[in-house]
Amino acid sequence: MTWTADELAAFIAKVLHEVTKNGLTLDYAFQKVKRGWRRLDSFKVFYDASFDAVRHYFLLRHLASALLGSTSAKAVARTWFVYRADKLLYNRDLVERYRRRVLKRARARPEEALASLEALRGDLPRYLSVKYSYHPAIVKTLLANLPPEEVERILDAGNNTWIWLRVNTLKTDVDKALKMLEREAEVEPHPRIPFALLLKKAKRPVQYLTAVRTFAAVPQDLASIYAVLSLDPAPGEKILDLAAAPGMKTSLIVQLAEGRAKVVAADFSAKRVARMKHLLKALGAGDAVEVVRADSRRLKTRRFDKALLDAPCTSSGAFTKEPAVKIYPRVEEAPRYGTLQRELLANALSLAEQVVYAVCSIMPQEGEEVVASAPAKAEKPHPDLAPAYRGGPGGRTFPHIHKSEAFYIALVQKNL
Numbered sequence: 001m002t003w004t005a006d007e008l009a010a011f012i013a014k015v016l017h018e019v020t021k022n023g024l025t026l027d028y029a030f031q032k033v034k035r036g037w038r039r040l041d042s043f044k045v046f047y048d049a050s051f052d053a054v055r056h057y058f059l060l061r062h063l064a065s066a067l068l069g070s071t072s073a074k075a076v077a078r079t080w081f082v083y084r085a086d087k088l089l090y091n092r093d094l095v096e097r098y099r100r101r102v103l104k105r106a107r108a109r110p111e112e113a114l115a116s117l118e119a120l121r122g123d124l125p126r127y128l129s130v131k132y133s134y135h136p137a138i139v140k141t142l143l144a145n146l147p148p149e150e151v152e153r154i155l156d157a158g159n160n161t162w163i164w165l166r167v168n169t170l171k172t173d174v175d176k177a178l179k180m181l182e183r184e185a186e187v188e189p190h191p192r193i194p195f196a197l198l199l200k201k202a203k204r205p206v207q208y209l210t211a212v213r214t215f216a217a218v219p220q221d222l223a224s225i226y227a228v229l230s231l232d233p234a235p236g237e238k239i240l241d242l243a244a245a246p247g248m249k250t251s252l253i254v255q256l257a258e259g260r261a262k263v264v265a266a267d268f269s270a271k272r273v274a275r276m277k278h279l280l281k282a283l284g285a286g287d288a289v290e291v292v293r294a295d296s297r298r299l300k301t302r303r304f305d306k307a308l309l310d311a312p313c314t315s316s317g318a319f320t321k322e323p324a325v326k327i328y329p330r331v332e333e334a335p336r337y338g339t340l341q342r343e344l345l346a347n348a349l350s351l352a353e354q355v356v357y358a359v360c361s362i363m364p365q366e367g368e369e370v371v372a373s374a375p376a377k378a379e380k381p382h383p384d385l386a387p388a389y390r391g392g393p394g395g396r397t398f399p400h401i402h403k404s405e406a407f408y409i410a411l412v413q414k415n416l
Helices: 005-022 026-035 044-055 057-068 073-083 092-104 110-120 124-132 136-145 148-157 174-182 222-231 248-256 270-282 331-351 368-373
Strands: 163-167 185-189 196-202 217-219 238-242 262-267 289-293 304-310 352-359 376-379 395-397 407-414
Touching: 005 026, 005 044, 005 057, 005 073, 005 092, 026 044, 044 057, 044 073, 057 073, 057 110, 057 124, 073 092, 110 124, 124 136, 124 148, 136 148, 136 331, 163 174, 163 222, 174 185, 174 217, 222 248, 222 304, 222 352, 222 395, 222 407, 238 248, 238 331, 248 262, 248 270, 248 304, 262 270, 270 289, 304 331, 331 352, 331 368, 331 407, 352 368, 368 376, 368 407
Parallel strands: 238 262, 238 304, 262 289, 304 352
Antiparallel strands: 163 196, 163 217, 185 196, 352 407, 376 407, 395 407
């Protein structure tokens, strides 16, 4: 054993502090705490435990208050040991010894603290927020647009993480990639998208799988794949990808068009453009894409057949992948992003006959309302998508339906 239960609890508490007080993402918080920690052979358990504690923060905070009379990061980390540690840690003796120490100072029994949830049932938003550990603003937004039963299914499913792999047919074919992956992992092909594979389990972390290291397969969320499928790229078409970095969707455009479309990818950040060029080259798409640095709100160029706009947004739909989003979904920034998104969409419509507009957001202010405000007609671009909110234009992906992030996607065509 290279670490103790006290060390793990202290580490989790520090990560929670960085996320809840300083607004960092889980990975940034983890790396910041790790830099100041003593060297360990592996931090995997520390990362997994921190991820789990952040994902269940609101529930753990409620239980910590009932159990220990405190909602501090330290109290929440200790409460994690009581309720969650045995789901992740193999050393049950270590868990039980630490658990007994915590409960010696407890104000209530663990089952009594859990039962206190029932007192919240009269306030549905708060009850769902605590039970499934989401910021109240996420719960209230979903309840304002969807039936309560579906909201609860979304929240429950959102506490899972799915890893989708996209077979990169610019490097290999699906059968060869499957054989390569099956030597190291168990994957499940999507029933309707042959190049999309759900990673069920693997002998090593996904980034170390041979197929991933050689770019025969790349991790890409299914919602992101649906955004590009909605564009339906074809050989011979002129296609523009706006706000394109890091370039994963751009590479899928090239893949679906069999490398025979004229693709331009634009992004404002010089650093992101440089990284995008490197990624596209590694994926085998570099020669098929013209990468330009430009403000996608003001880019003026020749007309394109199609454009993809995966717009900057609150990322409030990314909670399956980034648990810190559940604590700080940035929903208050939706109006500011909405203004930017309208500007981006207006310019996209001036440059292309058809535009696929996509955002990783649960907020109608960034989805349905942006598209509805444009002088354009919009529709749900793919049959697999769920309906948009309240019969609005476009469609959505949800974790309980698609095992993916929560995206809004619409096919938009300017009114003539």
